[in-house]
Amino acid sequence: MKNELTNDILKVLYTEEQIRERVKELGAAIAEKFAGQRPLFVGILKGSVLFLADLIRACPLRADLEMMAVSSYGNAAVSSGRVRITYDIPTDVRDRDLIIVEDILDSGNTLSFLKEYLNAKGAASVTIVTLLDKPSGRQKAVTADYVGFPVPDAFVVGYGLDYAQLYRNLPCIGILKPEVYEKPDGD
Ligand code: PRP
Numbered sequence: 001m002k003n004e005l006t007n008d009i010l011k012v013l014y015t016e017e018q019i020r021e022r023v024k025e026l027g028a029a030i031a032e033k034f035a036g037q038r039p040l041f042v043g044i045l046k047g048s049v050l051f052l053a054d055l056i057r058a059c060p061l062r063a064d065l066e067m068m069a070v071s072s073y074g075n076a077a078v079s080s081g082r083v084r085i086t087y088d089i090p091t092d093v094r095d096r097d098l099i100i101v102e103d104i105l106d107s108g109n110t111l112s113f114l115k116e117y118l119n120a121k122g123a124a125s126v127t128i129v130t131l132l133d134k135p136s137g138r139q140k141a142v143t144a145d146y147v148g149f150p151v152p153d154a155f156v157v158g159y160g161l162d163y164a165q166l167y168r169n170l171p172c173i174g175i176l177k178p179e180v181y182e183k184p185d186g187d
Contacts, residue, residue: 005167009157009174014149016171019131019159022148023051026129027058029146030099038062039097039127042089044114045069046168047103050160051131051148055101063099066091072109081139083113094122103160104132104151108140115142132156132173149173155181 014022038061043052045067056065069087098118105111111128118126131148134156155178157163158170163181 005170006174008167008177008180009170010177012172012174013151013156014159014173019148019171019173020054023054023131024058026146026148027055030055030127030129031059031061033127034061034063034097034099037097038064039099040064040066040091040093041099041101042118043067043101044103044110045087047160047162048101048131050168051103052101055129064091068114070110070114081107081109083110085117093118095124097125097127098123099127099129102128102130102144104134104156105130105142105144105147106134106137108138108142111144112140112142131159132161 041052041056041063043049043065046069056063066089067087068085068089070083070085072081072083100111100114100118102111111130115126115128128144129146130144132151133144133147134151134153136153154175155163156173157167157176158173160168161173162168163176167176
């Protein structure tokens with residue numbers, strides 16, 4: 001069905017149904033790994049919110065939930081490389097088993113920074129879960145422990161991922177039409 005959002009999508013990479021199935025699998029794998037423990041999920045705002053909400057419901061564990069917000073892109077299509085924390089976890093992470101939940105691992109700047117930062121704060125372990133992995137974008141050597149899907153070298157949006165703050169509410173994941181981000185005024 002075409003609408004204001006889907007009109008801007010060149011190609012759907014993963015449907016709502018495919019995402020639902022994969023998130024269930026990831027939830028089950030994480031629940032198995034952390035069985036009997038009390039990990040702390042750390043959702044990274046804002047891109048991870050849809051994935052996080054579905055993942056934790058697929059993960060029947062006694063677990064805590066906190067959020068962090070970081071930024072390295074602003075409204076640009078390419079990472080600036082500088083990661084800023086705009087909202088930090090208010091609770092003590094010392095000796096906790098942390099599960100970082102991200103929407104996409106691209107250059108690796110964000111996750112390598114976060115892993116180092118949370119380890120330095122005394123976390124017992126830091127596990128990385130990312131819905132999407134774009135290996136072609138990698139600048140920092142960082143690997144995720146759990147990956148939902150690989151994505152090609154293209155601008156992907158939907159299911160939490162934005163372009164200029166739009167398309168996060170698209171239920172599927174798709175490639176954005178280049179003419180959308182090549183417009184000089186961005187609208
Ligand atoms: C996006 C995404 C990841 C990061 C991944 O965040 O949510 O946090 O970029 O890219 P990297 O591997 O190149 O660092 P963004 O700064 O766009 O913020 P958002 O989640 O609020 O959209």
